[in-house]
Amino acid sequence: MNNDDVISTLNDLIETCKDGEQGFRTCAEDIKDAQMKSFFTSRAQSCAEAAAELQQEVRTLGGNPETSSSIAGALHRRWVDIKGLVTGKDDEAILNECERGEDVAKRSYETALGKALPANIKTIVERQYSGVMKNHDQVKAMRNQVRAAKGNA
Numbered sequence: 769m770n771n772d773d774v775i776s777t778l779n780d781l782i783e784t785c786k787d788g789e790q791g792f793r794t795c796a797e798d799i800k801d802a803q804m805k806s807f808f809t810s811r812a813q814s815c816a817e818a819a820a821e822l823q824q825e826v827r828t829l830g831g832n833p834e835t836s837s838s839i840a841g842a843l844h845r846r847w848v849d850i851k852g853l854v855t856g857k858d859d860e861a862i863l864n865e866c867e868r869g870e871d872v873a874k875r876s877y878e879t880a881l882g883k884a885l886p887a888n889i890k891t892i893v894e895r896q897y898s899g900v901m902k903n904h905d906q907v908k909a910m911r912n913q914v915r916a917a918k919g920n921a
Contacts, residue, residue: 769884775831777880778822781893782834784876785819788812788903791869799862804910808866811903818896825889860918863911870904 823833
């Protein structure tokens with residue numbers, strides 16, 4: 769894989785991280801449960817740190833790192849806002865949208881890991897992918913917990 773391809777792959781992941789950061793911040797603003805709010809705030813910070821790490825790698829490779837989220841991420845957040853107006857932004861709806869965002873992040877990292885990245889960069893991407901999987905599983909578990917509580921109410 770040539771240097772430009774590695775930079776392009778990393779910039780795609782930076783956008784994914786920025787999307788995650790903004791998505792988690794939006795969820796933190798809208799969710800009612802204090803513990804979930806804290807979780808989302810923490811995850812937003814982790815996404816920001818992951819983006820910064822990837823931006824440094826792009827600089828090391830001599831490239832210009834991406835600094836913003838993707839258009840698709842912005843559109844997804846807008847859709848979440850519109851859907852929230854219709855559903856009243858209940859916690860289950862927010863968690864459903866958050867999980868959908870994490871599905872996108874999983875696919876982005878899986879695509880990157882399918883490429884012939886340099887070993888040092890692949891190690892970073894694998895570590896971050898592990899974090900994405902953990903986020904996804906935690907969001908899904910919280911959503912299932914909220915859904916179960918609704919069923920028992």
